[in-house]
Amino acid sequence: MYKRILTSALAAFLISATCVSKDNVTLAGNVILPRPAGIEILDGAYIFTGEPTVKVVRKKGPSESYTLVINRKGVIITAADDAGEFYARQSLAQLLNAAEKENGPASLQCQIIKDYPRFPYRGLHIDVSRHFYSIDFLKKQVDAMAMFKMNRLHLHLTDAAGWRMEIESWPRLTEYAAWRPEASWKAWWNGDRAYVEEGAPGAYGGYYTKEELRSLVEYAAEKHITVIPEIEMPGHSEEVLAAYPEVGCGGNPETHADLCIGKEVTFKMLQDILDEVIEVFPSEYIHIGGDEAGKQAWKTCPDCQRRMKEEGLADVDELQSYMIRRIEQYVNSKGRKIIGWDEILEGGVSRTATVMSWRGTEGGIAAMNMGNDVIMCPGSYCYLDKAQDAPFIEPESIGGYLPLEKVFEYEPIESSMPEDGLDRLLGVQANLWTEYVPTESHAEHMLWPRAAAIAEIGWSPLEDKAGYQDFRQRALNAMNVLKDNGYEVFDLAHEYGELRASLSPVRNKAAGGKIQYLIRWHKAYPGSGEMTLIDGQHGGWANNDGRWMGFLNDIDIIIDLGEPTDIHYIGATFLQSSGPGIFLPERAEISISDDGENFHPIGECFNDVPTSDSNLLFKDFKVICNENGRYVRYKAFRNPAAKAWLFVDEIIVN
Ligand code: ACM
Numbered sequence: 001m002y003k004r005i006l007t008s009a010l011a012a013f014l015i016s017a018t019c020v021s022k023d024n025v026t027l028a029g030n031v032i033l034p035r036p037a038g039i040e041i042l043d044g045a046y047i048f049t050g051e052p053t054v055k056v057v058r059k060k061g062p063s064e065s066y067t068l069v070i071n072r073k074g075v076i077i078t079a080a081d082d083a084g085e086f087y088a089r090q091s092l093a094q095l096l097n098a099a100e101k102e103n104g105p106a107s108l109q110c111q112i113i114k115d116y117p118r119f120p121y122r123g124l125h126i127d128v129s130r131h132f133y134s135i136d137f138l139k140k141q142v143d144a145m146a147m148f149k150m151n152r153l154h155l156h157l158t159d160a161a162g163w164r165m166e167i168e169s170w171p172r173l174t175e176y177a178a179w180r181p182e183a184s185w186k187a188w189w190n191g192d193r194a195y196v197e198e199g200a201p202g203a204y205g206g207y208y209t210k211e212e213l214r215s216l217v218e219y220a221a222e223k224h225i226t227v228i229p230e231i232e233m234p235g236h237s238e239e240v241l242a243a244y245p246e247v248g249c250g251g252n253p254e255t256h257a258d259l260c261i262g263k264e265v266t267f268k269m270l271q272d273i274l275d276e277v278i279e280v281f282p283s284e285y286i287h288i289g290g291d292e293a294g295k296q297a298w299k300t301c302p303d304c305q306r307r308m309k310e311e312g313l314a315d316v317d318e319l320q321s322y323m324i325r326r327i328e329q330y331v332n333s334k335g336r337k338i339i340g341w342d343e344i345l346e347g348g349v350s351r352t353a354t355v356m357s358w359r360g361t362e363g364g365i366a367a368m369n370m371g372n373d374v375i376m377c378p379g380s381y382c383y384l385d386k387a388q389d390a391p392f393i394e395p396e397s398i399g400g401y402l403p404l405e406k407v408f409e410y411e412p413i414e415s416s417m418p419e420d421g422l423d424r425l426l427g428v429q430a431n432l433w434t435e436y437v438p439t440e441s442h443a444e445h446m447l448w449p450r451a452a453a454i455a456e457i458g459w460s461p462l463e464d465k466a467g468y469q470d471f472r473q474r475a476l477n478a479m480n481v482l483k484d485n486g487y488e489v490f491d492l493a494h495e496y497g498e499l500r501a502s503l504s505p506v507r508n509k510a511a512g513g514k515i516q517y518l519i520r521w522h523k524a525y526p527g528s529g530e531m532t533l534i535d536g537q538h539g540g541w542a543n544n545d546g547r548w549m550g551f552l553n554d555i556d557i558i559i560d561l562g563e564p565t566d567i568h569y570i571g572a573t574f575l576q577s578s579g580p581g582i583f584l585p586e587r588a589e590i591s592i593s594d595d596g597e598n599f600h601p602i603g604e605c606f607n608d609v610p611t612s613d614s615n616l617l618f619k620d621f622k623v624i625c626n627e628n629g630r631y632v633r634y635k636a637f638r639n640p641a642a643k644a645w646l647f648v649d650e651i652i653v654n
């Protein structure tokens with residue numbers, strides 16, 4: 001019925017007679033985000049004024065799939081289910097948004113779009129604990145998620161910085177643990193981490209009533225989005241211990257973040273809370289956190305020690321695992337399943353728990369190998385709390401650099417995954433943690449367009465991936481639509497991009513030489529191995545980009561240039577980023593030698609930047625000289641006051 005090539009003179013006549021040139025016909029591939037699984041472009045256009053004619057047909061097929069046919073008479077949606085129809089309408093809306101920019105009657109290119117998701121789980125996580133956002137804000141993000149065919153909103157409802165869900169059986173969680181005297185998370189966290197009573201002058205925070213949460217759940221469900229609540233346990237629970245010290249191990253709750261696993265009252269409380277959570281959220285999955293428990297207090301708490309003995313638990317990892325399994329059984333008994341961060345693997349986990357892999361992908365792959373379902377959200381690609389542009393342009397962030405292009409490069413399927421277990425990889429998720437995201441407009445800036453890249457990774461097939469420029473163009477269109485609808489998105493059109501110095505090779509006589517580390521780098525930050533510091537490449541904005549090398553010691557390096565060499569410059573660039581504890585060296589000492597044994601000093605340089613400077617900054621510690629030598633020794637001494645990291649990207653000799 002629809003021919004690819006329409007050769008009839010009539011077709012040509014129709015198009016010219018209605019004055020539609022090829023230029024104002026919208027090609028599907030140019031605008032739809034996420035990129036559809038298949039588009040067949042047909043000749044001709046559907047030209048209409050007002051609302052387009054849309055016919056809907058229901059036909060069995062994979063869940064969420066749809067076909068969108070645009071012919072000269074109108075639009076036909078064939079969908080497997082409500083979600084499929086909904087997604088067809090999202091695609092159509094994107095086409096119409098682009099088409100309606102033209103004057104006069106709108107036109108849509110005739111085409112057939114056959115579309116279905118690559119993964120069933122396409123998630124967005126928002127931390128509403130560190131900073132509290134309104135229900136209306138969350139609904140607005142649901143609208144944007146729906147536009148990009150995302151289908152899970154994971155809410156981090158509880159953490160030290162504030163408990164955010166009304167719980168009737170344990171009311172102090174919202175009367176007290178939801179409020180702090182300090183709006184800035186950073187000032188609060190670095191200060192006394194106090195809580196205040198609801199209604200106290202200056203109290204910052206808030207919580208969602210059950211009614212508000214129900215309205216969010218319903219609103220999201222209309223857009224085929226499930227809201228997954230997260231109740232953190234056993235770590236990240238300072239606020240719970242402040243409100244109810246009896247569920248802790250004792251001692252000062254400010255220094256203990258973990259619930260006591262020895263005491264039965266802890267389980268009573270968690271079960272009461274989960275009862276209320278399950279009543280409000282129909283989600284199949286309840287997220288129980290599980291990340292970053294310190295586990296220290298458990299080692300001396302008599303209740304925890306008794307529990308370990310009684311249950312035959314070998315260590316505190318197994319103690320945490322005991323809690324997660326027991327809570328999982330409870331959640332299962334209510335007909336629901338748990339998701340936990342990848343730490344739930346430590347000490348053993350049941351096969352029925354779903355693992356959210358955030359510390360890289362190794363945890364997720366291990367879980368897949370064991371038979372668990374997995375959702376991938378590795379920090380290096382999916383953590384939207386990192387700056388998305390040059391740090392001097394962006395508001396203060398938690399550190400790191402994650403531009404849209406890097407997010408888009410993420411490929412969730414890895415060769416080390418079990419081929420027969422790929423159906424256990426449920427999908428992907430973008431995570432917005434909000435320690436440094438105090439306002440709703442700032443949150444939107446962090447989310448969009450990067451979350452849309454995760455949406456595309458979750459939806460679009462790997463085949464025909466057209467590359468970043470194709471995606472970026474569609475993201476620019478989509479961001480204009482969001483902007484027109486009142487979203488304060490990141491200004492992608494004016495992105496500054498990566499640190500300029502890192503984009504082209506740097507001249508370095510040391511490149512190709514030999515390098516000897518008298519003090520070894522830290523294993524967590526090896527850069528790209530021992531040649532990192534003489535590979536002729538500067539690092540970029542992010543200290544973990546593989547070009548920076550990190551030391552938790554002083555630096556002492558000898559470079560062998562291979563032959564006696566005229567030397568006019570020796571220098572190294574260091575990075576300061578006070579958030580993660582990276583500071584410039586206090587001093588650098590530079591010497592040279594003919595024999596590699598007897599070095600004579602040629603210069604010293606001193607730091608003049610205070611550690612209190614919280615900007616990301618770069619500084620060369622260098623000497624200008626007129627020397628000849630074969631060996632260069634570069635020593636840098638870290639700041640004695642702080643247990644500082646030293647980060648250096650290249651030692652340049654010229
Ligand atoms: C996490 O980022 N701690 C899950």
Ligand code: ZN
Pocket residue numbers: 248249259260261262263297298301302303304305
């Ligand atoms: Zn205990």
